[in-house]
Amino acid sequence: MSLPRWVSALCTIGALLLGAGTPVAAQGTRPWTPDRKLQQSLERLTQGFRGDVGIYVQHLKTGRGAAIRADELFPTASMIKVPILAMLHARLAAGSMRMQEMQVRGDSAIYGYPDDVGEVGNLKAGTKITTGVLAFLMISTSDNSAAIWLQSLVGGGSAINAWLSENGFDSTRVNSRTPGREADRTKYGWGQTTPREMARLMARIREGSVVNPAASEEMYRALTRIYWNGEALSEVPPWVQTASKQGSVDKSRSEVLLVNAPSGDYVVSIITKNQLDERYEPDNEGHVLLRKVSAAVWKHFEPKTPYTPAAGTAALKP
Secondary structure, three states, rough: OOOOOHHHHHHHOOOOOOOOOOOOOOOOOOOOEEEEEHHHHHHHHHHOOOOOEEEEEEOOOOEEEEEEEEOOOOEEEHHHHHHHHHHHHHHHHOOOOOOEEEOOOOOOOOOHHHHOOOOOOHOOOOEEEEEEHHHHHHHHHHHHHHHHHHHHHHHHHHHHHHHHOOOOOOEEEEEOOOOOOOHHHHHHOOOEEHHHHHHHHHHHHHHHOOHHHHHHHHHHHHHOOOOOOOOOHOOOOOOOEEEEEEEEEEEEEEEEEEEEOOOOOEEEEEEEOOOOOOOOOOOOOHHHHHHHHHHHHHHHOOOOOOOOOOHHHHOOOO
């Protein structure tokens, strides 16, 4: 069966999604140092939040940043798709997989929730789709079925966790469909991480040190083509290239973004857990916090380039 026309169209649209911008040369990351003013600003924003909040911020050129419960475990939700993407590129680099390789749709890739099957979940059994399109859908539209399928193709959660351990990520792990991690899955869901580790993974991709420089560049390109741009990403000017990944489950909202800002790159990782507000609405307390933190960090690092989203943009978000 041929690839559905709408999937081909999505590939074309992906090149036009938010995130495209002027290339910026990679730069080294300075050691993290506390920025008292930023720290105080973010602590004020988290006061009164009905749940737990973890934040890690680092300006890569200067090292300045802030940290709130940055080494505590939190659910990844869909941010776990970044490690899945990294493992895919490890397989590609080893020659055991190809982006152009055709995969055949089976039943095992269907996501468990009927109202959230995504594009891949709607494909008919027997449909062929390339590995590259699966990766695009997993990251850009956060397609859960594509991610489950890719997790299996790259060797499963155990293989991804081994790669994470070998590359110095001691806290970030895949839990779902991973033998021996059932208790962790009950507590954290699909995956778990810390704000610091998720930020560090993004920074290493930016620096070209995940798998190899070519793989890192392609991962970074994928992470700049995000459809879900209504939270932290919405507080960064649309003409500034930003790589990001978002996550959302009932009691948790999360986002990691690396911004190619005028003063130099900075990375922000924000994760909540144990939220009382479980609504899937734009004014969910977690969503509001993501936007406020992102806006505060931009304002702090880029005081000469003020930005406020234009009136009416919120109504245009996915």
